[in-house]
Amino acid sequence: MKLNIINSLNNLKQLNDNPFTLQKIAYWLYEYNDLYKEVKNYSEILCEQCQRWKANGLPYDCLQEAEYCTKRYRYFTNFYEEVEYGIKIQELDTVCKVALEEYNTCSNNDALLKDWLMKYFDIGYNKLTIFYYDHLDYSVNDDEVVHPHFGNSPIGEFGVCIDRRYYKNLIEFDDVFKMLFYERKIYPEKLKEIEEEMQNIAIPMIPIPKID
Secondary structure: OHHHHHHHHHHHHHOOOOOEOHHHHHHHHHHOHHHHHHHHHHHOOOOHHHHHHHHOOOOOOOOOOOOOOOOOOHHHHHHHHHHHHHHHHHOHHHHHHHHHHHHHHHOOOHHHHHHHHHHOHHHHHHHHHHHHHHHHOOOOOOOOOOOOEEEEOOOOOOEEEEOHHHHHHHHHHHHHHHHHHHHOOOOHHHHHHHHHHHHHHOOOOOOOOOOO
């Protein structure tokens, strides 16, 4: 299994166009989906040490992923899922293109813009926040093109960036959504609701005693 994993990662590295094309990433995911399932199923079986810990009511997740543990290959499934996310989130690009076309027809009408925010709130707030902060918002030179990054190979020393052009509408939609929601505050009651929720879950600051 370990050799198959190494071969799969080396094959992915050979496909790199710096950045990757969407088609090559999709091909790799398809080619090694059976391996992913095999490793996933293997990882769910408890090794003998974990079984003993479980029987004694102790934590039984081998965090050290020792050589005897069935979870020692989870680095591959974790990486596979990170890369797969890049394909799944890209599927929203078509929806975002439609949304942008609708936005352009109502960009001068606040009432219609609020309806637009309500219609696409789930995409803009729930689905794209993770994409932007975890996969697009990282430090580069000002003149460097930022391509979405979806993980680093656990072996082989290379990262997986997919060409930005496949996410063009998605990125533009995200910019428009944040501008309307956070800057222009077109949907104020929802923004207030979110701010109140954040205050409720925030950990209270513990006062520091004054030392004379």
